Amino acid sequence: MRRSLLSTAAAGTLLLTAACGADEEPTQGDPAQQQSAPEQDADQAPDSDPDSDDDAGSAPASEASWDPASLHVLVNKADPLDPADHVPSDLTPVTAPADHEDVQMRQEPAEALEELFSAASADEIPLVVASAYRSYDYQSTVYQGHVDNLGQEAADEVSARPGHSEHQTGLAVDLSYPGNEDCHLRTCFGETPTGIWLAENAHEHGFIIRYPEGSQEITGFSYEPWHLRYVSEATAADVADQGVTLEEYWDQPAAPDYEDA
Numbered sequence: 001m002r003r004s005l006l007s008t009a010a011a012g013t014l015l016l017t018a019a020c021g022a023d024e025e026p027t028q029g030d031p032a033q034q035q036s037a038p039e040q041d042a043d044q045a046p047d048s049d050p051d052s053d054d055d056a057g058s059a060p061a062s063e064a065s066w067d068p069a070s071l072h073v074l075v076n077k078a079d080p081l082d083p084a085d086h087v088p089s090d091l092t093p094v095t096a097p098a099d100h101e102d103v104q105m106r107q108e109p110a111e112a113l114e115e116l117f118s119a120a121s122a123d124e125i126p127l128v129v130a131s132a133y134r135s136y137d138y139q140s141t142v143y144q145g146h147v148d149n150l151g152q153e154a155a156d157e158v159s160a161r162p163g164h165s166e167h168q169t170g171l172a173v174d175l176s177y178p179g180n181e182d183c184h185l186r187t188c189f190g191e192t193p194t195g196i197w198l199a200e201n202a203h204e205h206g207f208i209i210r211y212p213e214g215s216q217e218i219t220g221f222s223y224e225p226w227h228l229r230y231v232s233e234a235t236a237a238d239v240a241d242q243g244v245t246l247e248e249y250w251d252q253p254a255a256p257d258y259e260d261a
């Protein structure tokens with residue numbers, strides 16, 4: 001887990017354009033690697049009061065959590081959910097238009113997603129849910145499908161192993177638009193009106209583009225302009241404003257590979 005940012009991400013991104021059929025996230029439980037909790041300075045002298053963060057370098061709006069129930073849980077190739085088969089307790093049906101039935105997310109992101117859809121509609125942006133919550137078992141199936149088609153190495157760039165998928169947190173959603181055949185879950189989605197609108201507006205509703213272009217060496221995944229992760233509005237606004245990945249925003253190590261890679 002080094003922190004080398006720029007390096008090789010772009011190359012990987014181009015290769016996979018045609019392959020990212022169902023965006024998944026990383027999996028495979030590796031209970032050993034939870035990083036230590038982020039800075040606990042609670043007992044250190046709080047030398048600045050919380051109201052005085054008026055300068056540009058003010059504190060982040062949130063910190064990474066390894067609690068699977070946290071809205072700020074960090075899940076990537078280095079950080080599996082713990083337990084790996086975690087199921088959110090507040091899954092709720094997503095009422096936004098979807099291309100299949102029984103779409104669920106956690107309560108807060110589900111409500112935020114409705115607002116995002118309302119805003120998109122007001123701007124005449126077509127939008128549909130392609131995938132939201134995915135269980136450990138379902139992710140296993142998705143990931144294995146990619147392995148069968150692409151081989152494990154390529155599969156790991158586009159699909160999370162079970163237990164490593166943000167979809168399993170109930171906080172992530174893949175979006176598309178009705179009739180999208182050419183750019184459905186493909187990088188060219190980012191150049192469509194819907195993809196452009198999401199990049200510009202998702203943060204106002206608490207979502208970020210979790211796998212930005214050129215960030216594979218940090219996030220572990222190639223560019224996914226369709227995959228949104230809910231982190232709440234303050235954090236999303238900050239992340240968008242800084243133009244960084246979630247790993248960078250939370251000052252966590254890059255997670256380009258699984259530990260057994």
Ligand SMILES: [Zn+2]
Nearest residue numbers: 023173174227
């Ligand atoms: Zn996704």
